[in-house]
Amino acid sequence: xxxxxxxxxxxxxxxxxxxxxxxxxxxxxxxxxxxxxxxxxxxxxxxxxxxxxxxxxxxxxxxxxxxxxxxxxxxxxxxxxxxxxxxxxxxxxxxxxxxxxxxxxxxxxxxxxxxxxxxxxxxxxxxxxxxxxxxxxxxxxxxxxxxxxxxxxxxxxxxxxxxxxxxxxxxxxxxxxxxxxxxxxxxx
Amino acid sequence: xxxxxxxxxxxxxxxxxxxxxxxxxxxxxxxxxxxxxxxxxxxxxxxxxxxxxxxxxxxxxxxxxxxxxxxxxxxxxxxxxxxxxxxxxxxxxxxxxxxxxxxxxxxxxxxxxxxxxxxxxxxxxxxxxxxxxxxxxxxxxxxxxxxxxxxxxxxxxxxxxxxxxxxxxxxxxxxxxxxxxxxxxxxxxxxxxxxxxxxxxxxxxxxxxxxxxxxxxxxxxxxxxxxxxxxxxxxxxxxxxxxxxxxxxxxxxxxxxxxxxxxxxxxxxxxxxxxxxxxxxxxxxxxxxxxxxxxxxxxxxxxxxxxxxxxxxxxxxxxxxxx
Numbered sequence: 001x002x003x004x005x006x007x008x009x010x011x012x013x014x015x016x017x018x019x020x021x022x023x024x025x026x027x028x029x030x031x032x033x034x035x036x037x038x039x040x041x042x043x044x045x046x047x048x049x050x051x052x053x054x055x056x057x058x059x060x061x062x063x064x065x066x067x068x069x070x071x072x073x074x075x076x077x078x079x080x081x082x083x084x085x086x087x088x089x090x091x092x093x094x095x096x097x098x099x100x101x102x103x104x105x106x107x108x109x110x111x112x113x114x115x116x117x118x119x120x121x122x123x124x125x126x127x128x129x130x131x132x133x134x135x136x137x138x139x140x141x142x143x144x145x146x147x148x149x150x151x152x153x154x155x156x157x158x159x160x161x162x163x164x165x166x167x168x169x170x171x172x173x174x175x176x177x178x179x180x181x182x183x184x185x186x187x188x
Numbered sequence: 189x190x191x192x193x194x195x196x197x198x199x200x201x202x203x204x205x206x207x208x209x210x211x212x213x214x215x216x217x218x219x220x221x222x223x224x225x226x227x228x229x230x231x232x233x234x235x236x237x238x239x240x241x242x243x244x245x246x247x248x249x250x251x252x253x254x255x256x257x258x259x260x261x262x263x264x265x266x267x268x269x270x271x272x273x274x275x276x277x278x279x280x281x282x283x284x285x286x287x288x289x290x291x292x293x294x295x296x297x298x299x300x301x302x303x304x305x306x307x308x309x310x311x312x313x314x315x316x317x318x319x320x321x322x323x324x325x326x327x328x329x330x331x332x333x334x335x336x337x338x339x340x341x342x343x344x345x346x347x348x349x350x351x352x353x354x355x356x357x358x359x360x361x362x363x364x365x366x367x368x369x370x371x372x373x374x375x376x377x378x379x380x381x382x383x384x385x386x387x388x389x390x391x392x393x394x395x396x397x398x399x400x401x402x403x404x405x406x407x408x409x410x411x412x413x414x415x416x417x418x419x420x421x422x423x424x425x426x427x428x429x430x431x432x433x434x435x436x437x438x439x440x441x442x443x444x445x446x447x448x449x450x451x452x453x454x455x456x457x458x459x460x461x462x463x464x465x466x467x468x469x470x471x472x473x474x475x476x477x478x479x480x481x482x483x484x485x486x487x488x489x490x491x492x493x494x495x496x497x498x499x500x501x502x503x504x505x506x507x508x509x510x511x
Contacts, residue, residue: 007288029291032385033423033433034403035238035377037289040363055363055382057374058288 001064006039006056014046014067017054021046021065021119029058046117046124049102065119072116074108082108084116084126096123104128106161107179128179133188134158136173139165155184196501196510205491205503209281211323212301212487219316221277221303226266228283232466233258235451236405237458240287242296258463259285262300262484264406265469268437271304271480272472279303281487292499293429293489296508301490304482310422310436313481314395317424317432320485321393324494325426329392334412335399339376342384347376347400348416355379373402389425397422406444407435424485426493434483441473 004015009027016022022043031037037058044051046067056062072084072094081095082105094116098105100123104114107128115127139155155165155175163177165184174188195202216223233241239261247254260266263282270278284300305313318330339347343358355375356367363382367375388394397420398412404419412418420436438444448465455462491503501507 029289029294030381031238031289031291031294032377032381033430034236034399034405036374037238038363038365038378038381040382053364055365055378057365057370 001066003061003063005061006041006058009039009041014065015043015062016065017043017045017052017062020048021067021124022052023067025051030055031058046119049125066121068118070116070118071113073113074110076110077108082126084114084123087113094118094123096126100124101126106159106182107132107134107177108159109134130178130180131176131185132179133174133176134161136165136169136171136175139169139171141170192510194510195505196507197503197505201491201495201497201503202505204495208324208487208491208494212281212320215320215323216279216303219277221279221305222275224267224270224275224278224280226263226270226280226282228260228285229257230260230265230466231255231257231464232265232469233463234261234264235448235455235463235465236261237451237454237460240460241463242285242287256464261286263302264482264484265466267302267304267482268469268477269472271306272475272477277303277305290508292501293492295488295500295504297511298500299487301485301487302482304437304480306478306480308481310397310420310434310481313434313483314397314422314424317395317434317483317485318393321424321426321431321490324490328426331392331394333394333396335396335418336412336414338384338388338396339379342387343379347372347379348414373400376400376403385425385430386428389427389429392426394425395422396425399423404438404447405435406438406447408438410436429489429493430486431489431493432483432485434481436481437477439473439477439479441470444473445470 004013009024011024013024014021015024022045024041024043026042028040030040039056039058041054041056042051071087073087075083075085081097082101083093083095086092104126109132112132116123117125134157136155137158140153151167152164153167154162155169156162163182163184176185176188178185241258241261244257245254246257262284263280267278280302282300282302283297285297287296289296336347339345352372355372356370359365359367359370359375359378363378398418399421401409401417401419407419407421409417410420422434423430424432452462488500488503492500495503497503
């Protein structure tokens with residue numbers, strides 16, 4: 001992989017740091033009136049999701065990370081791996097393990113398209129779309145006429161995820177959920 | 189979203205800019221300090237290892253051969269030649285250029301407000317900087333602190349006595365940097381910019397003075413009360429932003445030449461190209477620079493503080509991305 005100098009660091013650039021693939025979040029150039037300039041950098045460790053703050057001498061460089069973010073459709077799970085297929089017509093498939101899948105398991109739906117991050121060709125994380133539509137499989141009976149205000153209750157969705165929903169929601173309703181917060185948005 | 193052809197500053201900030209420039213011009217006019225204009229291009233450039241000049245070529249038009257010219261990183265050299273020629277106190281607002289310096293506080297092309305005062309020591313010049321800041325930003329509390337005392341207060345170390353190993357440990361602890369190849373000066377720069385600077389000037393204007401001798405740049409050296417060699421220079425901070433940098437100016441041509449050579453030696457070690465030293469400045473120093481102090485103040489940063497903004501582009505008609 002190519003090396004990238006601090007002045008090429010941009011938000012979204014993927015680099016290797018301490019043997020871990022990282023995505024640069026922020027790069028701040030710091031220079032005292034006289035003397036050495038530095039870059040204060042925030043990076044997300046793509047393996048753990050943790051954010052690191054590091055300082056580099058300006059002009060120092062890091063090796064690029066072989067990281068690709070691909071749009072892939074979820075197919076099925078065999079219990080150990082969750083299989084995804086590229087949406088570009090190539091039918092190329094990759095299996096993500098439990099660690100790579102992480103919390104996204106709560107939002108997995110067949111034929112939905114996810115962003116799969118590959119490091120050295122293998123999936124290390126799976127990001128769901130910001131909004132997803134899922135059916136309710138279990139919740140207390142809905143209260144007629146109770147539309148907008150007042151109270152909420154838990155509802156279990158087809159994926160097993162539990163979200164807080166308004167009282168009028170019934171089993172079998174299709175709901176729109178914000179996957180970033182896990183919040184109910186509306187009935188779909 | 190704002191389009192690229194449009195200015196990066198709201199027009200109201202450009203009005204503020206014009207108004208401030210009027211105040212500044214009046215300030216110097218009232219003090220009988222001569223406004224001058226000097227070239228932005230020079231045959232010599234700043235040799236400072238950590239300043240990079242932009243370079244251009246002038247040719248044709250009856251010149252026998254093309255000349256490589258440095259866009260000046262500050263108007264210092266030309267202004268000192270005016271002082272040596274007997275100008276008396278002078279000031280100017282000059283476009284200055286520093287390659288690779290771009291951030292929310294830096295634009296590679298910026299406006300430097302620079303002035304020189306024959307027969308002023310640093311104390312008098314600091315007082316004058318304070319007066320100017322009060323005109324533009326209003327009255328504030330003022331604090332003075334020596335460089336080494338700041339390290340003692342904020343980090344409980346003495347930057348002059350602490351071992352290099354310990355300085356490197358502090359650098360790693362505070363900034364998460366691999367400090368194994370940092371020298372003393374870089375460790376101090378790092379601690380200063382990451383730990384101390386953000387705290388400076390929160391209550392008002394803070395003047396920092398007596399810097400390590402290695403950071404003298406174009407300032408004179410002297411002994412401090414502990415008997416260590418220090419640079420007779422100051423910097424002024426307000427709200428964590430470095431605003432101004434002043435020197436009791438070096439007048440000795442031999443020492444100046446030695447510093448140019450030393451800088452270029454460091455530049456070579458850093459793998460940077462050397463810079464043509466300013467021969468005409470050296471000649472001017474030989475002819476005699478009056479004892480004087482001078483200060484450079486970032487005019488755009490002054491405006492940032494006045495406008496209460498944190499991104500320099502919002503005070504520039506067109507920042508580098510739109511130039």
